[in-house]
Amino acid sequence: xxxxxxxxxxxxxxxxxxxxxxxxxxxxxxxxxxxxxxxxxxxxxxxxxxxxxxxxxxxxxxxxxxxxxxxxxxxxxxxxxxxxxxxxxxxxxxxxxxxxxxxxxxxxxxxxxxxxxxxxxxxxxxxxxxxxxxxxxxxxxxxxxxxxxxxxxxxxxxxxxxxxxxxxxxxxxxxxxxxxxxxxxxxxxxxxxxxxxxxxxxxxxxxxxxxxxxxxxxxxxxxxxxxxxxxxxxxxxxxxxxxxxxxxxxxxxxxxxxxxxxxxxxxxxxxxxxxxxxxxxxxxxxxxxxxxxxxxxxxxxxxxxxxxxxxxxxxxxxxxxxxxxxxxxxxxxxxxxxxxxxxxxxxxxxxxxxxxxxxxxxxxxxxxxxxxxxxxxxxxxxxxxxxxxxxxxxxxxxxxxxxxxxxxxxxxxxxxxxxxxxxxxxxxxxxxxxxxxxxxxxxxxxxxxxxxxxxxxxxxx
Amino acid sequence: xxxxxxxxxxxxxxxxxxxxxxxxxxxxxxxxxxxxxxxxxxxxxxxxxxxxxxxxxxxxxxxxxxxxxxxxxxxxxxxxxxxxxxxxxxxxxxxxx
Numbered sequence: 001x002x003x004x005x006x007x008x009x010x011x012x013x014x015x016x017x018x019x020x021x022x023x024x025x026x027x028x029x030x031x032x033x034x035x036x037x038x039x040x041x042x043x044x045x046x047x048x049x050x051x052x053x054x055x056x057x058x059x060x061x062x063x064x065x066x067x068x069x070x071x072x073x074x075x076x077x078x079x080x081x082x083x084x085x086x087x088x089x090x091x092x093x094x095x096x097x098x099x100x101x102x103x104x105x106x107x108x109x110x111x112x113x114x115x116x117x118x119x120x121x122x123x124x125x126x127x128x129x130x131x132x133x134x135x136x137x138x139x140x141x142x143x144x145x146x147x148x149x150x151x152x153x154x155x156x157x158x159x160x161x162x163x164x165x166x167x168x169x170x171x172x173x174x175x176x177x178x179x180x181x182x183x184x185x186x187x188x189x190x191x192x193x194x195x196x197x198x199x200x201x202x203x204x205x206x207x208x209x210x211x212x213x214x215x216x217x218x219x220x221x222x223x224x225x226x227x228x229x230x231x232x233x234x235x236x237x238x239x240x241x242x243x244x245x246x247x248x249x250x251x252x253x254x255x256x257x258x259x260x261x262x263x264x265x266x267x268x269x270x271x272x273x274x275x276x277x278x279x280x281x282x283x284x285x286x287x288x289x290x291x292x293x294x295x296x297x298x299x300x301x302x303x304x305x306x307x308x309x310x311x312x313x314x315x316x317x318x319x320x321x322x323x324x325x326x327x328x329x330x331x332x333x334x335x336x337x338x339x340x341x342x343x344x345x346x347x348x349x350x351x352x353x354x355x356x357x358x359x360x361x362x363x364x365x366x367x368x369x370x371x372x373x374x375x376x377x378x379x380x381x382x383x384x385x386x387x388x389x390x391x392x393x394x395x396x397x398x399x400x401x402x403x404x405x406x407x408x409x410x411x412x413x414x415x416x417x418x419x420x421x422x423x424x425x426x427x428x429x430x431x432x433x434x435x436x437x438x439x440x441x442x443x444x445x446x447x448x449x450x451x452x453x454x455x456x457x458x459x460x461x
Numbered sequence: 462x463x464x465x466x467x468x469x470x471x472x473x474x475x476x477x478x479x480x481x482x483x484x485x486x487x488x489x490x491x492x493x494x495x496x497x498x499x500x501x502x503x504x505x506x507x508x509x510x511x512x513x514x515x516x517x518x519x520x521x522x523x524x525x526x527x528x529x530x531x532x533x534x535x536x537x538x539x540x541x542x543x544x545x546x547x548x549x550x551x552x553x554x555x556x557x558x
Contacts, residue, residue, distance in 0.1 A: 034522060036541070041521055047491040047543070050471050118523050130504045130516035131465060137520035145496045146471035172469045232513035235465070235503060254465070378518065378526065381510030412525035417518070448525060450536065 002027055004330050007095055007106055009033075009087050009268060010114035012040020013312050014304030014319030016072050018112050021323030023078045025332050030080040030106060032087055032097060038072045040116055041136060042312045044144050045069060057143055059168065060204050064312070089444035090271045093299070098449060104456040110299045110326045113268045114319055117305035119161075119259035120284075121417045122366055125374045126228030127258070128381070130235030134417075135259035139165045148174035150255025154239045156225060158183040158360040159261030160205060160311075166257075167208045170215045177253040179212060180241055182260070182363045184222040194355025197348045201313075218251070220244070224366070228256050260362055263420055265306045270442035272300050278435050281357040282309055283364055284420065285439040291343055293322035294329075301325055311356075314349035317342050364434070367424035376425060377418045379411020384425055391429035399438045402426045412448055415440045465516055466499040479548040488544045494537060495520065495527050497544035505529055505539055506552045530554055 006022055008015045011033035022029045037045040043065040046052065054062040082097065089096035095106040119134040126132070133141075133149050135157060141147045142165075152175045155166040166179045188195075195202045212219060222244030229238040229250070238252045266276070269287040275296035276285045286307060288296050293303045303322040304315035321342040327334040370376075372385035390396040390405035399422070402408065408422045409415035415422070419440045427434045474489040481498055488497030495517050498505050504514035505527050517527035520540045527539040530551040537550065 036543075046471075049474050049491045051473075052470060056470075118519065118521070128508065128511065128513060128515075130514045133517070134519045134524075137518060140520040141466065141496070142469070145466075145491075145493060146469055147466040147496055147500070148469055149466060151467055174467070174469060232511070235514060235516065375511070378524070381508060412528075413523065416523050447522070 002330050002332050004109040005107060006030070006326055007032060007108040007111045008114060009095070009111065010040065010116055010304065010306075011035065011038040011072065011081070011083070012114060012116050012304060012315060013043060013068055014114035014116075014315040014322070015040070015112070016068055016075070017316045017319035018114060018303060018323040019075055019079055020071055021320050022326065023075050025327050025334065027332075028078060028080060030082065030108075032082045032085050032095070032106070034084065034086050036084055038083075039065070039069060041140070043068050044140060046144050046146075050146065052146065059171075061312070064316075068316070086447060087268060088446055088449060090268050096444070098445075098453055101450060101453050102456040103449075103453055104458075108299070110301065110330065111272070112293075112301040112303060112319075112322050112326060113272070113306060114304040114315070115265040115268055115306035116315075117262040117264050117309065118416055120261055120263035120362065120420055121258065122157075122260055122363060122421050123370060123374050123376050123384070123418070124156075124225040124228055124258070125371055126230060126236075127256075128375050128378050129228055129230045129232075131230065131255045132228055132236055133255065133257050135159075135161045135165050135257045138255075138257035139168065142168055142172055142174075148172070148255075149257060150236070150253065151175060152177045152253045153255045153257060154251055154253040155179045156239060156241075156256055156258040157181070157260045158363070159259060160356060160360065161259060161261070162360075163205065163208045163212065166217065167211050170212060170217060176212070176215070176217045178218040178220065178239070178251045180220045180223045180225070180239065180251075181360075182223055182225070182366075183360045184244065187361055188359040191355040191359035194351050195359060197351035197355065201352065220249075261356070261360055262305055262309050263416070264309055265416075267414075267442035267446040269295060269300070269302055269306070271444055271446070273297055274300060274302070276439065281354050283362050283434060284309075291346070292325035292339075293318055294325055308350075308353070310346070310349040310353045314346065314353070317345045317349065321346065362420075364424045367421055368428035370425070376422055377408045377411055379413050379418075380407055382406055382408050387422060387425050388429040391426050397426065397430040397432060397437065399423050399426065399440050402437075403440060409440050414443065414446070462503040464500050465503045466496060468500060477544050477546050479544055479546070479550065481550055482552055483549075492544045493540055494529065494542045494544045494548070494550065495539035498529070498539060498550065504552070
């Protein structure tokens, strides 16, 4: 049995499946997770005292959610599980953890980062108003708290989550005012060859849309957002957009859930000095990995949406495969048959990912058209005008320089919600390719820490 | 102010009493502080930059939009904190109220 110290960051689908592989080989990995419970975002577990069943919470994914949670429950005694713990830095074969205001180091021989993703956002005038949430937020409110984000909700953006969350809201009894998708009808049709890699998922997606249609929800494809209307005190009062024919429409609502598919959480990979590559399909910089999930730095492995953007099923497969890679590299016998099977699964997931990226494209051209007064940075209220000014007047044509000059990306979210759109604005203002703008460098701490954070006297048990 | 969030289920949980800017409020056990507040009111703070009211954004501890305060000056991230009996929350830094 190996005594290697293996740390897994994140207890979502990738992290739990990775832990399962390592435990089966006799290791006792440390599983560090920021959440209060396991499951990550997509299979987030409701708090104690809630009674809804798996079918109500996870719909068509109920069995996968149950299987993942049961796996975690079975493993828990054989894991060093650290919930509500943030990995705030990573350097020199040591992770820096913080829990309850106490920080301490966690040395490792191998680390598997399963940091997941957030919603990818494109600013729209008024998105700072109370009542505008990310799509993920709308889903968390429902799944983990049995709440709708408003009385009357508009779903805006693109991606599979747009239809999934809208359907979940409708089924749970919330009022869905409209689903407004920026993807055009033809995008989905052209992506069918790739989407065909997973016909079962494609069928489920089409069933969600059919359900929304039967429920009488107004749905628009090829839309262009104009503004989230409302007032500073009362918040959101409606969504203004142009439909595919160019006609302007206003849908009254008190909440907007918006998102444009996913953005990988890559800060830890960056702090671990992993190489990145530009992924043209998603127009994002992703850490470079080999087919097994090995990063460019020895001892660092990456799995799930934080590296691959393949969704929950891909995360389970890539988590398990990264676990097998760790075992192989440690000289522990690993199941070659399982690895071969996972590699085949992931090839299919990758084809499907490309299909999703094409069916629901990131509407990057919107960035150039945003009115100057639009807030790009919600944290500090910085406008598109200011970001464009530092490009044209101060020559800040690179992401980090534009951040330093404008502060877009320097607020409390550290660029999570403005970074990708900000880069598109810089590219448009400097008339350069998005690759030339580069990516925001990660900074420790990866999330704000209270000034009262102290070094722990000894490692907590 | 009217509540922003609407409860759709799970309303049989025990009640929890807390306060927002000194006003008595009621929530349910297992509510995050953000949900507890937004089932009573429409926002949790004001932006320091534009002055508009804010009510959180990501609900997963990533955007830091839902920071509130205790009378002792401690900052709480409302979406990742559970509400508790007797908790006093402030929608602005104590010195500013």
